[in-house]
Amino acid sequence: MAWEVLLPAASAPARARGRALQAALRDAVRSGRLAPGTRLPSSRDLASDLGVSRGLVTEAYEQLTAEGYLRSGRGAGTWVSGAVRAARPHARDLAPHAPGLRADFVPGTPDLSLFPRTAWAAAQRAVLTDLPHEDLGYPDPRGLPRLRTALAGLLARRRGVVADPERIVVVSGVAQATALLALALHARGARAVGVEDPGSPRHTALYAAAGVTVVPLPLDDEGLAVQPLRSSGVRAVVTTPAHQFPTGIAYSARRRAELLDWARSEDGFVVEDDYDGDFRYDRAPVGALQGLDPERVAYTGSVSKSLAPGLRLGWLLVPGALAEEVVERKRTTDLGHPALDQALFARFVERGDYDRQLRRCQRAYRERRDTLVDALREHFPGAQVSGIAAGLHVIAELPARYGPQERFLERTSAAGIEVRALAQYAHARDERDPGPRLVLGYAHVPPARIRDGVRLMAQALADG
Numbered sequence: 001m002a003w004e005v006l007l008p009a010a011s012a013p014a015r016a017r018g019r020a021l022q023a024a025l026r027d028a029v030r031s032g033r034l035a036p037g038t039r040l041p042s043s044r045d046l047a048s049d050l051g052v053s054r055g056l057v058t059e060a061y062e063q064l065t066a067e068g069y070l071r072s073g074r075g076a077g078t079w080v081s082g083a084v085r086a087a088r089p090h091a092r093d094l095a096p097h098a099p100g101l102r103a104d105f106v107p108g109t110p111d112l113s114l115f116p117r118t119a120w121a122a123a124q125r126a127v128l129t130d131l132p133h134e135d136l137g138y139p140d141p142r143g144l145p146r147l148r149t150a151l152a153g154l155l156a157r158r159r160g161v162v163a164d165p166e167r168i169v170v171v172s173g174v175a176q177a178t179a180l181l182a183l184a185l186h187a188r189g190a191r192a193v194g195v196e197d198p199g200s201p202r203h204t205a206l207y208a209a210a211g212v213t214v215v216p217l218p219l220d221d222e223g224l225a226v227q228p229l230r231s232s233g234v235r236a237v238v239t240t241p242a243h244q245f246p247t248g249i250a251y252s253a254r255r256r257a258e259l260l261d262w263a264r265s266e267d268g269f270v271v272e273d274d275y276d277g278d279f280r281y282d283r284a285p286v287g288a289l290q291g292l293d294p295e296r297v298a299y300t301g302s303v304s305k306s307l308a309p310g311l312r313l314g315w316l317l318v319p320g321a322l323a324e325e326v327v328e329r330k331r332t333t334d335l336g337h338p339a340l341d342q343a344l345f346a347r348f349v350e351r352g353d354y355d356r357q358l359r360r361c362q363r364a365y366r367e368r369r370d371t372l373v374d375a376l377r378e379h380f381p382g383a384q385v386s387g388i389a390a391g392l393h394v395i396a397e398l399p400a401r402y403g404p405q406e407r408f409l410e411r412t413s414a415a416g417i418e419v420r421a422l423a424q425y426a427h428a429r430d431e432r433d434p435g436p437r438l439v440l441g442y443a444h445v446p447p448a449r450i451r452d453g454v455r456l457m458a459q460a461l462a463d464g
């Protein structure tokens with residue numbers, strides 16, 4: 001049996017999860033989906049597939065054994081008991097599944113169930129108790145000094161940025177950092193910025209809102225191609241050098257140097273969106289571009305991929321020439337970031353909770369990436385999978401026999417599988433080989449569901 005029937009229970013709220021898991025297992029036995037004599041996976045394997053703690057699975061096995069649904073052997077092992085007679089299904093159970101979502105590989109979201117609720121709640125209580133009254137007034141528009149100091153240490157240590165707390169602005173995510181930079185660049189007379197093509201549609205929308213148009217610039221194997229940048233006439237360019245979004249290219253050392261040469265010669269700026277820079281799997285971390293020239297690079301990142309996008313918390317390290325304008329825009333936009341959230345996150349960083357969270361996510365996401373790459377190789381022989389060394393998504397280029405792309409997307413969508421094509425992030429049309437080229441996000445999908453999703457995708461094509 002595919003253990004996917006247990007997945008909804010596994011994503012129940014933490015307090016209800018144990019009971020939901022037991023109910024789902026009991027139902028599976030009663031309905032006959034788990035036949036008498038079926039051997040259950042080890043508690044360790046099932047816990048890992050479902051993304052829950054092993055204790056929850058052990059407890060569910062023990063409870064259902066006590067109730068007579070399961071029996072455990074003399075050695076290790078748990079089976080479905082022969083004592084249970086499956087009820088005859090109701091007619092409505094025989095109806096075909098409603099056409100719902102069966103697999104979701106849309107990139108951009110982390111696993112929200114990994115949010116460290118206990119540590120967060122403890123930090124929240126401590127901060128409410130300790131926060132000096134004066135910190136509840138309007139904050140410095142750049143952010144609480146305590147958080148800026150904590151961030152400076154964190155970013156220098158983890159990402160190699162040149163982190164002066166005076167040059168940090170606490171923002172509500174990369175999105176707000178981008179919006180503030182767009183306004184500051186506009187105030188300096190910029191009416192166009194370069195963006196990577198393919199790239200993030202969010203950049204385009206945010207610059208457009210500030211009255212700055214974007215000039216799509218092509219990539220090559222080393223990152224943003226320099227010659228088209230030089231001839232474009234722009235004096236600012238938005239980049240994702242650690243793990244280009246969406247192709248996953250890591251900018252080469254040579255390209256980084258060339259970009260900075262360009263910025264110096266134009267009196268221009270490079271914006272570095274380090275949206276998933278914390279997640280590296282099998283290569284050494286590539287330090288931030290900002291570390292090479294903090295006066296030419298505006299660096300931005302957030303907790304959206306490591307904690308949760310809903311927190312709306314991020315940072316911007318701003319070059320001196322843009323600093324005053326950016327801080328003034330932050331002040332006029334919202335009078336500064338919420339103080340309690342800032343104090344809480346400062347404590348979280350200071351006490352090592354944030355590093356712990358990053359390590360935990362890193363372990364989970366590495367396993368999911370491996371699962372996805374293996375499943376693609378198994379079900380789509382000949383697929384080229386790239387951009388896998390970092391981040392939360394991969395690029396899968398499928399052989400032409402799985403194409404054309406439009407038909408592929410129709411089939412998968414009809415089968416309840418959400419995927420994105422690389423073309424959806426591109427300005428320029430790609431005239432190459434007609435095989436589907438996909439951007440597959442995996443961080444939010446537990447391993448069992450990744451395996452099932454890829455199998456369903458292959459099946460959807462075979463059935464058509």
Ligand SMILES: Cc1ncc(COP(=O)(O)O)c(C=O)c1O
Nearest residue numbers: 108173174175200245275302304
């Ligand atoms: C490349 C890229 N940059 C920035 C963002 C926005 O991030 P934030 O939530 O920090 O505003 C996203 C969101 O998915 C993204 O994909």
